[in-house]
Amino acid sequence: MPVPEFVLSLREKIGHDLLWLPAVTAVVLRDDGRVLLARRSDNGNWGLVSGIVEPGEEPAVTAVRECLEETGVVAVVEDLVAIKAGEPVQYPNGDRCQFLDHTFRCRWVSGEARVNDDESLEVGWYHPADTPPLPPHQRARLDAALAHDGRARFVV
Template sequence: MGIPDFIVSLRERIGTAPLWLSGVTAVILDGPRVLLVRRSDTGEWAPVTGILDPGEGPAVAAWREAEEETGVAVEVERLVAVGTTGEITYPNGDRASYLDLTFRCRYVSGEARVNDDESLEVAWWPVDALPDMSADFLARIRNALDDGPGTRFVRPGDDVPRPAGDARGPAA
């Protein structure tokens, strides 16, 4: 789908200034494999991610993004992690930070394929032989694979990586 219309409208007013957005990650599992996309903006392998549309529920957004980006139907099983990203600068200069809600999703049906312009490739990977990707995306996948109870989140005092140049320095 590309950049949502409401983001395009905001960017017309504020240019590339930083935005704080709500996003989702859909870690799509089918037995011992996970569905990944190779992003067209960075070339990086990652789980399915996306921005919530205004008024949209997070689990609905994860379900929608899975279908939009890969053509597969999923069942959103549970929320596995709540986190934030540092500021991301996209190739076009736009800057954003995200509150990310990571969901464990179970593959239901459909043939995985590149289904929009946000991905260069879509492929199933064995969970024990993942391609190179950021530590953040690997952590999201690990959280989805963990069958333990509860949702992971950062507590006050946890060691949190800060964006480069953050005047507060490392988290206490």
């Protein structure tokens, strides 16, 4: 997966130090209740569409952009489900970062789910009870979006 140019620029200044990054997760649902999932090319895990917020970009705009870029699906954001700080991550090259995730519940508008860039190996629609295995944080985001009652979840 290509590292955004602004992250590369920051890495020139801070090396492998911990970098705090805003991120989004898009839980895209069809009218029949199926959810959009993609199998990542970097680690082979199945998960929801996600990505890093570009400087100056609104998080909800990022969610819509990432859906189109990664899967060819046009989605509209319906609600903010949760905001949560993830655990720090260390990549094989030594870079460390921590993501502040904004999970959005989204509705499919158009487009056939397909691998649309090099970030995914497979893309498809799944019934929430019959998904491929998901990492725990991804399952928690999906479950939160499915149970969403109109109030965003966050830790106080």
